[in-house]
Amino acid sequence: MKGKDSNSRESNWSRLVTQMVVITLILVIALIGMASLANAGGKVYKIGLSLAITGPTSDAGNPYAKGVEDYFRFVNDTKLLGDDKIECTIKDDQYQTDVTKRNFEDFLDQGIVFYLNYSTGSTLALKKDFDEVEIPVLPASFHAGNVEGSKYIFLPIASYSEQTILLAEYIVKNSKGGKPKVAMFIHPSAFGRGPVSDLEKAVGAGLGIEIVEVVEHGNDLDNTAMLQRLMSKGVQYVLCQTIQSPVATMLKDAARLGVISKTFGEAGKITFLGAHYTGGNDLIDLAGNAAENFFWTTSYTITSEPGAGTDAQLSLAKKYGRDDKAANSHNYANGVMVAQVATEVIRRAKEKGLEITKKALYDELNAMNGDKAYQPPTTVGPVTYSATDRAGVDSLQIYSVQQGKFKKIGTPITSEFIKKIK
Amino acid sequence: MSVNRWLATGNFFTAYQEEQRTFLTNLDRLIFSIFLLILFTWPIFFPLNRTYMLVVDNILVAVIAVLGLNLVTGFAGLISIGHAAFVGVGAYTIASFSRVLGDSHILLTHFWLILILIGGLFGAIMGAIVGLPSLRLKHLYLAIATLSFQMIFEWAIKFLTFFNQGQTISVGRVMWFTGEIGRENHYLFWYYVTLTLIILLGFGIRNLFKTRYGRALVAVRDNDRAADAMGMHPGLTKVYAFALSGFLAGVAGAVHAFLYKGAGIESFTLHHSITYLAMAIVGGLGTLNGSFWGPTAIQILNLQVEKFSEYASNYLPSAMNLATALRPLTFGLVIVLFLMFEPRGIANWWRIAKSYTKTWPFRY
Numbered sequence: 001m002k003g004k005d006s007n008s009r010e011s012n013w014s015r016l017v018t019q020m021v022v023i024t025l026i027l028v029i030a031l032i033g034m035a036s037l038a039n040a041g042g043k044v045y046k047i048g049l050s051l052a053i054t055g056p057t058s059d060a061g062n063p064y065a066k067g068v069e070d071y072f073r074f075v076n077d078t079k080l081l082g083d084d085k086i087e088c089t090i091k092d093d094q095y096q097t098d099v100t101k102r103n104f105e106d107f108l109d110q111g112i113v114f115y116l117n118y119s120t121g122s123t124l125a126l127k128k129d130f131d132e133v134e135i136p137v138l139p140a141s142f143h144a145g146n147v148e149g150s151k152y153i154f155l156p157i158a159s160y161s162e163q164t165i166l167l168a169e170y171i172v173k174n175s176k177g178g179k180p181k182v183a184m185f186i187h188p189s190a191f192g193r194g195p196v197s198d199l200e201k202a203v204g205a206g207l208g209i210e211i212v213e214v215v216e217h218g219n220d221l222d223n224t225a226m227l228q229r230l231m232s233k234g235v236q237y238v239l240c241q242t243i244q245s246p247v248a249t250m251l252k253d254a255a256r257l258g259v260i261s262k263t264f265g266e267a268g269k270i271t272f273l274g275a276h277y278t279g280g281n282d283l284i285d286l287a288g289n290a291a292e293n294f295f296w297t298t299s300y301t302i303t304s305e306p307g308a309g310t311d312a313q314l315s316l317a318k319k320y321g322r323d324d325k326a327a328n329s330h331n332y333a334n335g336v337m338v339a340q341v342a343t344e345v346i347r348r349a350k351e352k353g354l355e356i357t358k359k360a361l362y363d364e365l366n367a368m369n370g371d372k373a374y375q376p377p378t379t380v381g382p383v384t385y386s387a388t389d390r391a392g393v394d395s396l397q398i399y400s401v402q403q404g405k406f407k408k409i410g411t412p413i414t415s416e417f418i419k420k421i422k
Numbered sequence: 423m424s425v426n427r428w429l430a431t432g433n434f435f436t437a438y439q440e441e442q443r444t445f446l447t448n449l450d451r452l453i454f455s456i457f458l459l460i461l462f463t464w465p466i467f468f469p470l471n472r473t474y475m476l477v478v479d480n481i482l483v484a485v486i487a488v489l490g491l492n493l494v495t496g497f498a499g500l501i502s503i504g505h506a507a508f509v510g511v512g513a514y515t516i517a518s519f520s521r522v523l524g525d526s527h528i529l530l531t532h533f534w535l536i537l538i539l540i541g542g543l544f545g546a547i548m549g550a551i552v553g554l555p556s557l558r559l560k561h562l563y564l565a566i567a568t569l570s571f572q573m574i575f576e577w578a579i580k581f582l583t584f585f586n587q588g589q590t591i592s593v594g595r596v597m598w599f600t601g602e603i604g605r606e607n608h609y610l611f612w613y614y615v616t617l618t619l620i621i622l623l624g625f626g627i628r629n630l631f632k633t634r635y636g637r638a639l640v641a642v643r644d645n646d647r648a649a650d651a652m653g654m655h656p657g658l659t660k661v662y663a664f665a666l667s668g669f670l671a672g673v674a675g676a677v678h679a680f681l682y683k684g685a686g687i688e689s690f691t692l693h694h695s696i697t698y699l700a701m702a703i704v705g706g707l708g709t710l711n712g713s714f715w716g717p718t719a720i721q722i723l724n725l726q727v728e729k730f731s732e733y734a735s736n737y738l739p740s741a742m743n744l745a746t747a748l749r750p751l752t753f754g755l756v757i758v759l760f761l762m763f764e765p766r767g768i769a770n771w772w773r774i775a776k777s778y779t780k781t782w783p784f785r786y
Contacts, residue, residue: 054731054749092732094749097590097688098480099728106473125590125686132605188580190589 042083045346045356047072048091048107051118051140055094057243059282061118063326064140065090067335068116070320075343081350086343088116097122101129108133113358114342120146120191123153136345136362138338142276143194147390154365154385156338157299157393158415160191160241161198163275165207166396166415167297168199171237171273172208175265182209183235185250187242188216195241195275202417209237217246223253230270231259240274247278247294248286255290262293264400271295280330284404295400295409299379299393300337303328304405312336312377333378340376341365341383341392348372380412442632444625461617465610475609476681477725482616483678484717488701489623489710490670494549495699496708497631498663499643500556501565504572505698508668510690511548512541512675514579517591517685521584526594534596538619538676545672546665553664557657572692579687588687593679612681619677623670628710639663643708700757706767715768720756727752 049068052061072088075081089107093099100122107115112135117123120141130137130152137153139146144159158166164184171180184199186192196214203209212233215226227250230238240247251272254260261269272294279296281304287294301309313336317327326332345364346356354360365385368374373382381395395412428448435441445451470478491505516537519530530537548571555567580588595602596611603611630636638659641649646656679685697720705716731748764770 092728094728097686098682101682102473102476105471105476109471109473121589121686121688125592125682125684128592128683190587193587 042081042085043356044085044087045081045114046107046110046112047086047088047114047116047342048104048110048112049088049116049118050091050093050100050103050107050122051116052095053090053092055092055096057095057119059245060140060243060277060331061095063329063332064118064335066317066320066322066326067332067337068339069335070316070322071336071339071343073320074316075339080343081347084346084350086346088339093118093122095119097125101126104129108135113356114138114345114361116338116342117141120194121189124190127153133358134362135358136365138341140334140338141191142391143191144198145190145194152362153390155391156334156341156383157276157379158391158396158418159194160275161195162391162394162415162418163297163396164195164199164239164241165202165417165421166413167239167273167275167295167398168202168207168209169415169417170295170398171265171271175236177267180209180237180265181212181233181235182237182239183212183230183233184214185238185240185242185247186214186216187246188218192216192241198418198421199239201421205417205420207417217242217250220246221249223250224257226250227254227257227259227270235270236265238270238272240272240278242274243277244280244283244286247272247274248283248291251287251290251294260290260293264293264295273297276300276330279399279406281325281328281406284401284406285325289404291401292404293400293402295398296406297396297398298330299381299396299412300330300333301378301380301397302330302333302399302406305399305408309333309378337376337378337383340378341374344368344374344376444628458621462614465613469610472609475613477721479609479612479616479681481717481721482613482620483674483681484698484701484721485620485714486616486623486677487671487674487698488705488717489620489627489713490667490674491698491702492705492707492709492713493627493639493670494663494667495702496706496712497636497643498639498660500553500660500663501561502568502664502667503565503692503695503699504552504568504570504575505667505671506690506692506694507572507575508545508549508552508671509675509678509694509698510575510579510685510687511668512538512545512672512677513679513685513690514585514591514675515541515544515672516593516676516679517585520593521586521591525592530594531597531602534680538673538680541676541679542669542673545675546669549668549671550661550665552668553661556660556664569692572695576687576691579690585687590684590686592684595683596680609681612677616677616681619673623673624710635662640708697753700753703757704760704767706769709767709769711772712767712769715772719768720753723752723756724749 049065051065052058053065068088069090072086076085089110091103091106093103104115104126115135115137117126117137117139118141120143123139123141123146127150131150135152138156139153142155142157142159144161146153147155168182171182184196186196200211203211212235213230251260254270259270261271264271274294274296276298279294279298283294284291301307303310303313313333314327316336317332345361348364349356349360366387369384369386369389373384375382379393380397381393383392384394385392395414397412398409399406400409445454487505487509491502494500494502519537523529552568552571556564559567579585585591598611638649638654641652641654642656642659650656678689701716701720702712704719705714706712727749734748760767
């Protein structure tokens, strides 16, 4: 009896195991089938973005990452590339070059065809790697030195040097009296220092300003002494090339001292001006009323000015449920724009029937000029690249804060002296 | 000592020399040899992608640096909070050669091993100089002296144009007997180089503590007046501890420069000094194997926190930037918890684990 029971138990057990194996096999086959059906429609193009989502400068990196993420989602959701999809992996590097390097290696292991980088430091450090693997790169840094001696780095817009020189040209054109006295307020890094020598070169080439002092800020919480020193030296204009928070600190101190000019170039007062990363709505949030009459330049449209760029930016942000802060950030527009350029080169290469490779996208970027220039809605001019042109949008728009909002001043312009010093 | 050197079920030392043996039993030696064999062969059988190979290389570089820090802080009892600067001295020695001679000069491509030693030498010189205040200063005052070196180092690199004002100075690829070490084998090659250096330096330090020079470090740490009375020179011993630590840090920095094909100030800041200190504490101050455990634990923890904060940043309000705070918070918490509950570090867990195996097959 015992033997019979145990035989029956064994047979039940083996039947159960067989059933389990068959069910598992069916499930696995079904899953594989579903997965292959899901991909049957198109190809997947991999892109990598490494940036500071946390840590220093994450106030800019955060909306930038959201802009990139949202635009690629939009591309996939609206089938801008047909059945093909873009898979963009975004990784946080905490503004550390060592981590960026690791992220970049990770992306290469994943087989990316296009790379989006962030900081000046990491772009300069990885320059040789980009050349070695021959991958087109769009960084968030507009440092002119990024493209020196590199074939594969493309600046999204005019360099910091060009922005600073353009602001200096604006000072010359709009200043009354003698040679305007200018001080520079810069970040203590290559990001901040980059434009200094170029501005000095422009002055050497005949740009009519006097650079009185170059101040490298630290983590100062009070700029009273510095501002009083600048006043005592007769400084009329302060050109800023840094991030928003030190500018906000300085503007608040200047407001407390009553030295901010109410109109451009007001005698006995200081007019503050700054390049791309100094301005935007975040500056107004940080500095409050002290941001009034701050002059700023960038190649991006901003949401306080109505237009196609603003509509596109706000509708994209709304579609993907972004808060007002991200939606109105010029760094969100910045992220959207680099994603647009990457998508556009893929689209163009696809249109030509080319296989989407690093080389094909690199060639497409180089061909983006003349009648093939690309006009995204979020920039104030077309994106153009060639073998000798490595800055995407060459034109810059000057804005100033009027009644708590950045407002356009004139139409987009380009720097004259940048051509002279090149 | 047990007659059968394959067994160790008790301490039966009959001479001081027996206690000083690197391997107490043949079993220890065999296990260590197998462990080394595994370390040298696993990349052949289980090749990692470049990303994780870079992580492993990073851990090994940190091991060399922490070996140095453990010498000065763990064994000699001198708190150093400027260790990343010493590592930076090694890295910037290589970068300086690259700056002056060009990044692909034959000296850098062919004689890189000599340059690594020169990096160590410069680290040792700077270590000795920074160690000079230890002739007069003790405890926290000395720690502040090392902190000031960190500050001076950062300032000098950031402001001198020769050092590219802190931006990366590139270093070219090196050559081996098989030709240039290309992109594919770069991290694997530096894994083997760093591993070999660790083994050599590890044995060097282990043997140092069998000599009076090594014992002098511990004697000065435990009671410098007593050491003085015993005929040692506490001041010079401290300077020599700093020099030795600087040498190891310099070697680590030089390897770092070759590994990353460049040197930039971002890798040698105060934050990194604190990280090295955390590695030494978590690993176990004053223990040789703690220098291996600490970097491994902290780097792995770092990776996991990095992934978590990346994930958390999607959900936490960006304005509060809470994700940014996760890393320093975890770091601080780990150090505090170790100091409170396991001041002897992971090395103590290793010691306990080992003592359990000693009881096998017979309890003693």
